[in-house]
Amino acid sequence: MTIQPAKLRDPAVRAFVHAVNSHDREGFMSLLAPGATMADDGADRDLAVWIDQEIFSSHGHLEVDSESRGGRALVARYRNDTWGEMRTRWTFTVADDGRISRFETGHA
Incomplete structure (x- = not known):
């Protein structure tokens, strides 16, 4: 069952x-702390x-x-025009502000 983003x-x-x-x-970029980093399938990008x-x-x-770790870890179906749809995991580190x-993603 899908969790609505607002929830x-x-x-x-x-x-x-x-x-x-x-x-x-623009909204996406405003969510990132200065110097934010990310990894895809374990490799920094x-x-x-x-x-x-x-x-x-x-x-x-x-x-x-699904979500865990207080909402900072997700399992999601991610799709884009390049790769189609895949089951992915996402983890987020949120700064004090x-x-x-940092966010990390990869196959789930």
């Missing part, structure tokens, strides 16, 4: 999913290049199936 527990993660699904690059290729230019979309300092 996600962590406000930063909720806003992240909303920005991805609404293709709001260039954040700007990755989000352009995997989210915004390929119309990424998240459908969350409420912005995301």
Whole structure:
């Protein structure tokens, strides 16, 4: 059963999913702490290049199936125009100011 983005527990993660699904690059970038980092399948990636290729230019979309760690870990069906749909895991580190300092994703 899919969890509606508005029902996600962590406000930063909720806003992240909303920005991805609404293709709001400006809103997405405002959620990230200065110097934010990310990893895909265990390998650190260039954040700007990755989000352009995997989210915004390929119309990424998240459908969350479950959340844990107070809403900072998700299992979701992620789809984009490049890879189609896949089951993924997402974990988030949120800084004291409420912005995301790191996220990691990969196959679930």
